[in-house]
Amino acid sequence: MVNSNFNQKWKFKIGNAPCSWGIYYPNNNFLKYDKYIMKLSDIGYQYSELGPLGYFNDEISIIKDLLTKYNIHISGSTHVHSFADLSMFEKLKTDINKISDILLNLNSSNLIVMDNSQFYSKNNKRNVNFDDWKEIMKNIIEIQNFVENEYGIKLHFHPHVGTFIEYEEQIDKLLNDTNISLCFDTGHHAFWNQSSLNYLKKVISRVGYIHLKNVNDTIRQKVWNNEISIEQSYDFGVMSPLEYGYVNISDIIKFLLKKEFSGFCVIEQDPENNNEFDHDNLAKNNLIFVEKIIKKYFNTNL
Secondary structure (H helix, E strand, O other), X not given: OOOHHHOOOOOOEEEEOHHHHOOOOOOOOOOOHHHHHHHHHHHOOOEEEOOOOOOOOOOHHHHHHHHHHHOOEEEEEEEEEOOOOHHHHHHHHHHHHHHHHHHHHOOOOEEEEEEOHHHHHHOOOOOOOHHHHHHHHHHHHHHHHHHHHHHOOEEEEOOOOOOXXXXXXXXXXXXXXXXXXXXXXXXXXXXXXXOHHHHHHHHHHXXXXXXXXXXXXXXXXXXXXXXXXXHHHHHOOOOOOOOOOOOOHHXXXXXXXXXXXXXXXXXXXXXXXXXXXXXXXXHHHHXXXXXXXXXXXXXXXX
């Protein structure tokens, strides 16, 4: 782990998430939540996201005991919702209320929401019309006010590939139409050949949470050329290890250190559909890679 001598100006906190182990749904996972927490601790992480609602045990006391035992703290929770399906807003409010209760009891203050890319695989267009956009923004603002005023939890919106907010002009409009914080995902932003670093510099004052991710250039270009779908690209490993993808993660980290970013940086490694995919080793290598960048930065700048 990073030596404490390097921590004097280093404010952001590094975590990981259950999705790095292919956990996207609450049930039928190969890895139970207790084994996941144990693995995370063994690798060297101190922070984790909750994962999908229902993945962790419903008993807060059991979760607290487990987190204390392995010295893991909850950075926040990411919730996926089909925002373009306006009929589902009441369900969103119910889910958000449940998650906020859990986060409050676990002393966590970050809730990330993102649109559901699976909604658009049913021949639904990803571009919403003017009236629907206005309604969605109203819904986001309502949820944000509820979460932040009732629970004291910060709400962040996560732009995501294959949804109605994935391109810079769409993110710009979201930021213009609301005052919501961004969960900025370095890999998703770069999927469509957008510069993660340049855009991060532009909107850093609105970024409260980071998902550190990289993207495989060869595979993303197959999507551009309509050789494979977005969904298929994940199976082929479009989200690559931090060290080897198209995005210069070192430049991202150094920029965050220079700006004294104080939020969470959650490393994510979406697994490819390969029986030889080593979740544990990649989570460890990604952490080591980030820590090397931090050490080098402070050796150079102290």
